[in-house]
Amino acid sequence: MSINLGALGWDAGWADSFAPYGRSGCRFGRVGRVDRGVYTVLAADGTVRATAAGRLLADAARDLLILPVAGDWVALRDWPDRRTTVEAVLPRRTAVIRNGAGRDSLGQVLATNIDTAAVVEPLDPSPDEGRIERLLALAHQSGATPILVLTKADRVPDPAGLADLLGRAAPGVPVYPVCGSDPASLLPLHEHLAYGRTLGLFGASGVGKSTLVNTLVGTSVLATRALRADGKGRHTTTYRALVPVPDGGSVLDTPGIRSVGLDETADGLDRTFADVAGLAAECRFADCRHEAEPGCAVLAAVADGSLPPRRLASWRKLQAELRWQADRRGARLAAVDRAETRRVRALARRRVDGRGTLPGT
Ligand SMILES: Nc1nc2c(ncn2[C@@H]2O[C@H](COP(=O)(O)OP(=O)(O)OP(=O)(O)O)[C@@H](O)[C@H]2O)c(=O)[nH]1
């Protein structure tokens, strides 16, 4: 079955970056899902299962973030023994990257090449503003356009009022209160699903992402399961899936996010807290910590009620987290570097036959 890759976003720009691989006999496709190192790739003549080429794996030893994820455009090579390998990942236009929380401080790429990053949070049970802020920071950092989708609007008496209130945690971000199972309520989302465009969904487990995908696509492509009796969502989605939407672009579902690390090198936090950042620019001292300094515009706004104290508190908390993460990452990278350098050198010595050599290298 042939697949319309234009609908999935293939354009002249991608064709340009693919050209050298095309000359060396590769074809192209977009990664739809990843299962333990097996990539399901949507290509012009149908889906194909592929594994990473040796060269790509060797490079990944240095930086795991370069391995293919759902949303990536890749160069594929078909071998005489009917295997297909992913030779290269075309340079990403956008990427949603979660920093490792907990033990591993290495990041994880959740999705790439999406045009719109939808943060999904339910209106019932009561939405978690802190979680919305964290996810929005990732969305802002990704390079895609962030939006906020509030599901389960059918379960609360005044969804529009609640959406307005939550919009305060999302300055400048369009907010869509929806009922995931009702196609009419999802019509406003279709502007993000035009031909060639990709809408990515990010949210905790059970917030209703799969239900959104099923309704947007019109058939049941992803398993949704009944909620547990305690009201918590079950962790049902174990893979990322890129799904074409009839007469439009595509939607990319991601697994339920349990914890969200932030990328300390990007400015997503500043954009998520545009209200706080804007005020901070007006503080008397450029290095104001907004704690007790005279002429602090942030504290003044809290005092006169124009900035909710909760906003300042979450901003402080995330700032502190970023500083801690940056320290820990510095120490960890130094250690990883030494080990990986040894490993990659050993690999390179064994791979002098040049199999998997890329065009132009
Ligand atoms: N009333 C109502 N229920 C919804 C809505 N959206 C989802 N649900 C229900 O919420 C539960 C979880 O929905 P899913 O779509 O499976 O959630 P998910 O975000 O995909 O969860 P994971 O697969 O764990 O990542 C299911 O029982 C859905 O039927 C909605 O808008 N209104």
Ligand SMILES: [Zn+2]
């Ligand atoms: Zn200040």
